[in-house]
Every structure is written in C-alpha cells, then in structure tokens.
Amino acid sequence: MALTSTALHQELVTGGPVPDDPERAVRYSRIRELLFLVGIVWQWLTLLAWLTGRRSARWQVTARRLVPRPVLATPLCALGYAVAEWLTVLPLSYLRGYVVEHRFGLSTQTRVAWFTDTLKALGVALALEVPLITGVYAVIRRSPRWWWLILAGLALPFTVLLAQLWPVLIAPIFNKYEPFRDTALAERIRRLAERAGVRVAAVLRMDMSRQTRKANAFFAGLGGTKRIVLADTLLDNFTPDEIETVVAHELGHQVHRDVWKLVGLGTLSTLGGAWLLDRLARPLIQRYRQRLGFSSIAEPASLPLLSLLAGLLGLLAMPLQNWFSRRFVESRADRYALEQTGRPDVFISAMERLGRVNLSDPSPPMLVKLILYSHPPIAERIQTARAFQPAAAPPS
Numbered sequence: 001m002a003l004t005s006t007a008l009h010q011e012l013v014t015g016g017p018v019p020d021d022p023e024r025a026v027r028y029s030r031i032r033e034l035l036f037l038v039g040i041v042w043q044w045l046t047l048l049a050w051l052t053g054r055r056s057a058r059w060q061v062t063a064r065r066l067v068p069r070p071v072l073a074t075p076l077c078a079l080g081y082a083v084a085e086w087l088t089v090l091p092l093s094y095l096r097g098y099v100v101e102h103r104f105g106l107s108t109q110t111r112v113a114w115f116t117d118t119l120k121a122l123g124v125a126l127a128l129e130v131p132l133i134t135g136v137y138a139v140i141r142r143s144p145r146w147w148w149l150i151l152a153g154l155a156l157p158f159t160v161l162l163a164q165l166w167p168v169l170i171a172p173i174f175n176k177y178e179p180f181r182d183t184a185l186a187e188r189i190r191r192l193a194e195r196a197g198v199r200v201a202a203v204l205r206m207d208m209s210r211q212t213r214k215a216n217a218f219f220a221g222l223g224g225t226k227r228i229v230l231a232d233t234l235l236d237n238f239t240p241d242e243i244e245t246v247v248a249h250e251l252g253h254q255v256h257r258d259v260w261k262l263v264g265l266g267t268l269s270t271l272g273g274a275w276l277l278d279r280l281a282r283p284l285i286q287r288y289r290q291r292l293g294f295s296s297i298a299e300p301a302s303l304p305l306l307s308l309l310a311g312l313l314g315l316l317a318m319p320l321q322n323w324f325s326r327r328f329v330e331s332r333a334d335r336y337a338l339e340q341t342g343r344p345d346v347f348i349s350a351m352e353r354l355g356r357v358n359l360s361d362p363s364p365p366m367l368v369k370l371i372l373y374s375h376p377p378i379a380e381r382i383q384t385a386r387a388f389q390p391a392a393a394p395p396s
C-alpha cells in the first residue's frame with residue numbers, strides 16, 4: 001500500500017455484497033487476488049534475473065560508459081531498471097487491467113485508451129522515481145552509516161509535499177476533476193458539513209466513467225488542496241441519500257485528519273524499512289559479492305537487490321498497514337457517517353449498491369482480508385450499520 005494520500009485513493013472499492021450474481025463477484029475477486037500473487041512472484045523473478053549472471057553490475061558499467069559525466073550514471077541506471085521492469089510487467093498489467101476488466105464488463109476503455117493511461121503512469125513513475133533513487137544513492141554515498149536515518153528524516157517533508165501536490169498535479173493527468181453542478185445535492189452536502197461543524201473541503205466530480213463502470217469516492221490532499229472527490233459513476237447511479245452517506249464517510253476522513261495519520265505511518269515505515277534494508281543488504285552483498293559483481297550498497301548496481309528486499313518487507317508490512325487502515329481509519333469513518341446521518345438503512349443500501357457495481361466479494365476468505373483489505377469487507381460494514389444505535393436523536 002502506498003502510504004501517501006494516494007492510499008485513500010482506493011476508497012470504498014474493496015468489499016461489497018449482494019451482487020446480482022454473487023458467484024461472478026467471487027470469481028472476479030479470486031482472479032484479481034491470483035493475479036496479484038502472480039505479479040509479486042513475477043517481479044521477484046525479474047529482479048533475481050538482474051542479480052544473477054552479474055547483469056546489474058554489467059548494466060552499471062555500460063551506464064557509466066554511456067554518460068559524459070559520472071554524476072549522470074545513477075539516474076541512467078535507475079531509468080534502465082524502471083523501463084525494463086515496466087516492459088516485463090506489461091503483459092500481466094494488460095491481463096489484469098484490460099482483459100479481466102472487460103471479461104467482467106467493468107472496463108469502458110478501448111485498448112488504445114488503456115495503453116495511453118499505462119504510458120502516462122510510466123511517465124509519472126519515471127519523473128518521481130529517477131530523481132528519488134538518485135537522491136537515495138547520493139545520501140548513501142555521503143553517509144554510509146546513517147543514510148537510513150537521514151532518508152527517514154527527508155521522507156517526512158517529501159511525503160507531505162507529495163500528499164499536497166498529488167490531487168492537483170498528478171491525479172488530473174488521468175481524469176478530469178470539476179466542481180459538480182447539482183445545486184440541490186451541493187446544498188445537502190453543505191448542510192451536512194455544517195451540522196458536523198466542519199468547513200467542507202472542495203467537493204469535486206471526477207470522470208471515472210472514462211475508465212470503468214465501478215463507483216468510487218475518496219478524500220485527498222492537505223491544506224489548500226484538501227478535497228472530497230466523487231466519481232460520476234457514483235453521482236449518476238446512487239440516490240441522493242446514498243451519496244450523502246458516502247460524503248459523510250469522506251468527511252469523517254477530513255475530521256479525523258486521516259491523511260496525516262497515513263503520512264505519519266509512511267514516515268515510520270520508511271524509518272523501519274530503510275534500517276532493515278541496511279541490515280539485510282550489507283551481509284548479503286558481502287557474502288555474494290563475487291557472484292553479484294558489486295561490493296557495496298552505495299553502487300547503483302545494488303538497486304535490484306534493494307528493490308527485492310524492499311518488496312519482501314513491504315509484503316510483510318501489508319497486513320499490519322491494512323489492519324491499521326481497517327481499524328483506525330475506515331471503520332471510524334463508517335461510524336462517523338452513521339452518527340452524522342443517523343440513517344443506517346441508507347448506509348446499508350449504499351454499501352449493497354457499491355458491492356453490486358464493483359463486483360466485490362462480500363465476505364472474502366480471512367487470509368485475503370488480512371493481507372489485502374484496507375477497508376472492512378462490505379458484509380462487515382453492513383453488520384456495523386445493523387448494530388448501530390444512534391447516540392441521540394438523529395439530526396434533523
């Protein structure tokens with residue numbers, strides 16, 4: 001799970017019951033989970049391929065030869081790894097993002113539109129990753145002993161900046177965001193926020209139907225870029241009452257300052273992860289330096305090894321991060337929505353509709369939930385709504 005504000009991007013997508021064809025939803029979920037697993041194994045294999053036969057060491061030598069100044073060798077190395085990884089993962093991305101989505105009638109994209117989005121994503125990834133990786137290696141070279149600590153210190157302002165800029169700089173590359181014009185609904189949202197005593201962040205409509213029939217909503221941004229985003233697929237297919245409940249859930253994120261929680265968690269993960277990387281990578285390089293063809297963590301040829309270890313650590317941390325998200329972020333936002341609207345019946349129908357539209361598995365296997373679900377499965381969310389007792393009379 002990316003731990004910037006984009007973590008909230010997957011808002012509400014996971015989980016959901018009462019599809020017209022429950023078996024189809026379960027089949028769709030299992031296929032996605034299987035492809036997730038295959039994707040991880042595939043990525044590890046490609047990273048191992050870099051490390052065996054001294055490929056990454058040879059690429060480092062080539063990169064140094066290709067650039068006029070040594071300072072440019074690290075960014076070129078990073079660029080090469082990123083493009084190679086994109087190419088090796090492309091068939092799987094196509095299967096997951098295009099074939100399966102069309103097979104289940106969810107995607108609205110042509111092949112060309114899908115590929116354009118994929119290229120844009122590559123562009124964004126390169127623009128962020130190449131300077132970032134160059135910076136990381138500069139820090140490792142400057143301070144081989146304490147680089148992990150310095151990096152964690154730098155991660156905080158960087159994550160804050162990214163959380164702030166993501167909604168205005170990166171998200172608009174893929175979709176259009178505009179204030180929505182339904183004045184009656186806007187007025188309801190304003191009243192809801194007033195009752196809750198919050199100054200509502202900007203509420204925007206996103207043309208998600210450009211990619212999919214799925215419905216979604218999310219809260220993102222910090223400071224001046226704070227916003228609640230509602231997909232057109234949600235606005236056009238859900239009743240005003242249901243939309244109000246979804247907005248109340250997003251308002252809950254705003255009131256609970258959840259973006260800050262995720263920024264904090266991201267910084268802690270960076271600190272722990274970088275320290276562990278340092279401890280794990282050094283002895284491995286020491287032991288296998290003949291076979292690897294490089295002898296220091298400060299050489300860019302070590303990037304596939306660091307990526308492999310970081311991937312393993314990330315996978316191990318995933319259940320913990322998702323548990324945190326379910327328990328302290330999403331369940332609380334659900335409770336907030338129930339308290340503010342006082343309408344568990346509407347909450348339940350919104351969840352049921354979401355489950356149908358998004359082909360969600362209402363009750364995934366326990367292991368799948370523990371590892372992959374940032375939100376409680378919708379059967380649980382409905383259970384929470386059924387058990388909900390308004391503390392006072394519902395607000396008028």
Ligand SMILES: [Zn+2]
Pocket residue numbers: 011012249250253329330333
């Ligand atoms: Zn949420």
